[in-house]
Amino acid sequence: MNAVKPRYQQLKDLIIHRISTGELQPSDRVPSEYELVEAMSVSRMTANRALRELNDEGYVKRIAGRGTFVSDFRSQSHLLEVQNIADEIAGRGHSHSCTVIRQSRQHARGEVARALHVEQGTDVFHLQLVHHENAMPIQVEDRHVLASFAPDCLEQDFEAVTPSAYLTAVAPLQEAEQIVRAAMPNGAIRAQLKIDEGEPVLVVIRRTWSKGRPVTFARLQHPGSRYEMTGHYTPPGRPRSTSADVVQLEQLKQ
Amino acid sequence: MNAVKPRYQQLKDLIIHRISTGELQPSDRVPSEYELVEAMSVSRMTANRALRELNDEGYVKRIAGRGTFVSDFRSQSHLLEVQNIADEIAGRGHSHSCTVIRQSRQHARGEVARALHVEQGTDVFHLQLVHHENAMPIQVEDRHVLASFAPDCLEQDFEAVTPSAYLTAVAPLQEAEQIVRAAMPNGAIRAQLKIDEGEPVLVVIRRTWSKGRPVTFARLQHPGSRYEMTGHYTPPGRPRSTSADVVQLEQLKQ
């Protein structure tokens, strides 16, 4: 249980810690191999292994001849998949806008408390937003955030910065779990998404961890006729990417 | 363009090639570091790096003191996600059964030809199946398979072995692309899935690659009320897994 970790792992942990505490910001320069040799009294090969693995794992980006730099949100977030609807829409060259329906403090109960692994009555923030792509509603976001995780959540202007972007700025989101289903929306959702009666929604329920505990729980609903998730899976070791897109899919016969 | 690859990468490519051709079967022993030193005239550190990275990438499993072994299908297939509905159902401890609606040879046209990157008129097999979980229909599978990829496709008994299992046995499926959407089913699908009018389906359109080219294209439809996809995302470097499940989700309020 208390096994001593290998040196290269200690180096990795040290640097990951500096990144997760914000001491090292995205695009900041990470100590070079020789600096680690000096500072940590290891051989360069050990420092090299630590930095190389951090590079493989997406934490940092190494450039031969220049140095090692903390990955920016874009490249380190391949694990977060399609966390940020605004980026997704921007990637399509469309304009994103957002309307805040609700932004309040609540006491977690029932489902929310269980999802966030907290006692009933724990402080949480409750957000409800409608995201638009080119003025067309594309997502209703219903999110609960652990108050202790993001204390200044009520002061944020979520029409300017999406909750996803805000939350990843507060602390790195390290793990996510999601459920995808098809469902029929209720009347409120149907009105918010401006969809016809009888049209289904794609529902994504996502729970995200930071520092080992769940910190936010969101239910995202998209109009079935205007939204689809796309994913791309490559073998381990090769670059992996996943994105969502509103492609005008050529209709399959039948 | 023709840059010479580093030695350790050559070793990795060699071993991956042996695995993908079937020369090395799951749980087979991979040459040890010293054997690679002898056979390939590299230093042990280089052989070590190749095998260690293959281990990190899930291709092999290394056991100190014993050796290096090819990962079995289960652990190397984390990239294939939920390819096989039968395994998914078995994982829930339920019984899986399957009805073949159609199993025929066709000429690819339109959408199918484009998806498989072949000329119009190329030979493909067309499969239509209904999968049941505990006698309840859970998926309608409409799949096209490149005939040249799996020539004996018409002789298979897909009520015994699912197309996914069969295809992965023919050759390793190495890459996948999928689109997930919510839609309303047509009458035939609604009948096959035994769902009520007004109930949506979760549609998964998946295209799978082997040896660099798309070999199969499937449209999977699930009843929205009885099926959901679940995914779990962990940071790169940590074990990654994704599965689907029919959880009786505690209903979110609203």
Added chain:
DNA sequence: CTCAGTAGGTTGTATATACAGGTTAGTACA
């Protein structure tokens, strides 16, 4: 001022060596 060349720092790879620790099979001893 402009541009070519260069020095120095940085990563990328490769090797030889060493020791620690796990696993297995066989051997020697009781």
Added chain:
DNA sequence: TGTACTAACCTGTATATACAACCTACTGAG
């Protein structure tokens, strides 16, 4: 027979060293 030990092999880690390739900034020549 049975058990303890050992030899052989394997992976895991760590170090020192070397050379190549890349990038930046500076310097000196024109």
